[in-house]
Amino acid sequence: MNQKIIIAIDGYSSSGKSTLAKAISKKLKYKYIDSGAIYRSIALFAIRKKIFDSDLWNTQNFISLLKEINLKFKWNKKYNRTDIFLNEENIQSKIRSEKVTTKVSLIAQLPEVREKLTFMQRNIGKNKGIVIDGRDVGNYVFPKSELKIFMKGSIEIRSYRRYQDLKKRGEEVSYEEVKKNLIYRDIMDTSRKISPLKKSADSIEIDNTFMSMEEQLNLIFQLIHKKKNK
Numbered sequence: 001m002n003q004k005i006i007i008a009i010d011g012y013s014s015s016g017k018s019t020l021a022k023a024i025s026k027k028l029k030y031k032y033i034d035s036g037a038i039y040r041s042i043a044l045f046a047i048r049k050k051i052f053d054s055d056l057w058n059t060q061n062f063i064s065l066l067k068e069i070n071l072k073f074k075w076n077k078k079y080n081r082t083d084i085f086l087n088e089e090n091i092q093s094k095i096r097s098e099k100v101t102t103k104v105s106l107i108a109q110l111p112e113v114r115e116k117l118t119f120m121q122r123n124i125g126k127n128k129g130i131v132i133d134g135r136d137v138g139n140y141v142f143p144k145s146e147l148k149i150f151m152k153g154s155i156e157i158r159s160y161r162r163y164q165d166l167k168k169r170g171e172e173v174s175y176e177e178v179k180k181n182l183i184y185r186d187i188m189d190t191s192r193k194i195s196p197l198k199k200s201a202d203s204i205e206i207d208n209t210f211m212s213m214e215e216q217l218n219l220i221f222q223l224i225h226k227k228k229n230k
């Protein structure tokens with residue numbers, strides 16, 4: 001049978017989840033959901049509301065602002081990609097900055113934020129036919145996903161990839177700073193009380209430290225083929 005499935009890709013920061021997820025969604029003509037983009041959008045909103053400007057970052061005050069947030073994904077024909085909109089403003093190019101990256105883990109640990117964003121993701125995926133990447137998508141958001149992948153890679157390779165990415169975008173950062181932030185995010189992602197990053201028993205682990213993109217895609221398409229034709 002060739003029915004539509006949910007493909008959930010979780011893993012460490014900068015482990016290549018999104019590149020892989022995008023390539024799969026393109027080939028299968030599935031919707032791609034970048035769940036990290038949703039968390040980043042909330043962090044951008046919090047930065048703009050100056051939530052982090054005082055020494056004491058006041059969680060309760062921030063939570064009361066959550067109802068002002070309306071997020072949507074829309075297809076961008078010009079760049080052939082899905083962009084994220086915060087209250088009708090296209091913020092796709094603003095959510096990858098180091099400023100957002102350093103604050104997003106604080107936002108991602110709030111139960112009220114996770115509840116709102118889990119609801120949003122389940123709604124987008126209710127008809128299946130999606131590839132979604134994140135930290136808790138296989139374990140928590142879509143626990144019945146037909147295919148669950150868990151991605152990892154050495155801290156050095158992940159830092160190098162992210163560093164190259166930021167340099168390409170013209171951001172002034174050093175390799176050491178990027179590595180420090182990745183180590184911090186790994187700790188925050190895996191030690192968070194709610195929905196921490198964790199490989200589930202039914203997910204397939206891919207360590208891509210020494211794997212090319214082509215090798216990863218070949219492996220994943222073999223797995224998809226098996227699942228879709230079960």
Ligand code: DC
Pocket residue numbers: 013014035036037039040104105108133134135136137185189
């Ligand atoms: O995938 P990313 O680096 O763009 O994600 C940014 C942050 O969002 C990451 O540090 C943790 C958080 N996140 C999360 O808690 N749960 C998800 N499903 C996706 C991202």
